[in-house]
Amino acid sequence: MRSAEEFEELRPLLFAIAYRILGSVSEAEDAVQETWLRYEATPTQPTSAKAFLSAVVTRISIDVLRSARARREEYAGQWFPEPLLADPYEDPERSAELADSVSMAALLLLERLSPLERAVFVLREVFAFDFPEIASAVGRSDAACRQLAVRARRHMDAGRARFEADRREREELAGRFFDAIREGDVAGLQELLAADVQMVGDSGGKAPLWGKGVFGAGNVARVLASLLPQFVRIGGVVEPHEVNGQPGAVFRDRDGKVVNTLALDILDGQIQTIRAVINPDKLGHLGPVADAWAVIREANQARRPTD
Incomplete structure (x- = not known):
């Protein structure tokens, strides 16, 4: 043996x-x-x-x-x-x-x-x-x-993509990014995003997704600023975490179940690409997985009249 x-x-x-x-x-x-x-x-x-x-x-x-x-x-x-x-x-x-x-x-x-x-x-x-x-x-x-x-x-x-060499600078920028999306700060987000930033996701056809992607700093900032405060309002948690060796986060519902992950590519002091994994089949190793459709429905219902 x-x-x-x-x-x-x-x-x-x-x-x-x-x-x-x-x-x-x-x-x-x-x-x-x-x-x-x-x-x-x-x-x-x-x-x-x-x-x-x-x-x-x-x-x-x-x-x-x-x-x-x-x-x-x-x-x-x-x-x-x-x-x-x-x-x-x-x-x-x-x-x-x-x-x-x-x-x-x-x-x-x-x-x-x-x-x-x-x-x-x-x-x-x-x-x-x-x-x-x-x-x-x-x-x-x-x-x-x-x-x-x-x-x-x-x-x-x-x-091959180049990444920001200084780990501390990447983490500091990522921290500002996640603070801005929690607060729905469109202007603050735009400052952190490259002009041609891409936000793309993998849902495997099994979870809600924003089409083939969102492109451009203004569009990405508006989408994030409209979605994330609602998510936080219903008890969702944005948990900053290194994802695949890069700054990112795990999103969890109020019960701690995983909704999705987000990974950021950072270069020249700006976020170049945002990649979300939302396919529940790819999240099970992180813990119990949430029903992303139910989370989105609840977040939409919680939308304030002034939103």
Whole structure:
């Protein structure tokens, strides 16, 4: 029987690899569990548990991603990754780099890659595996993996978003943003939003959403300033929280159930993109999920006559 303690020490890394390949908390957790079952069933002790387990979780994730691609092509509306509030894998020397690699923007860019390119990029660029290890994990030669890495890096660099480097400045701006939406301060919001800001959401066709998105600082500010004070009025709570390594929030109803998450892309002192995940199927790992339709109905009924 394999060492459960050794596996548990590596679990954060295995989850971090699987999540970046899959963009799904639930699928990543399943991949890690399947990795343990295969590890436990291995007749001989691997020379390196880290190399063995990383290879197994990578292969499982590639297979899951290939089957998931067809489902995502038929997905209702925009597809976003399942929100991740805390990455269990920590490396103090690379914390900023790891946070950027798990951002919504980065994961959406990874969606453009083939499953093999995605796996090679994650192992090489995010976790600094060497090419022999990567070749063993994905079942390709060193040379093929180098080519995959070059192609993947080229695609990622072409579309990679930059984020505000100073964490404290990002958090301060996000705090002002959430204060302004609670207060319905349209002018205050507009000051914080880039002129071409986009507010987009993933409802999976199962929750209320503002069409294909809201665009432009004025429009986004007015929508937020009209919706959020009503939400707070009926007992809703805006809980600031890091979401996928970036400033964001979890929205909860009066009973503490999750309504949605919001993640902010911040650059040059302004909010460039706001991404909401409202699909209840993607929120269950955060706790009990609210009926977003019921929350919206109650908020509309609570609208003041002067609103």
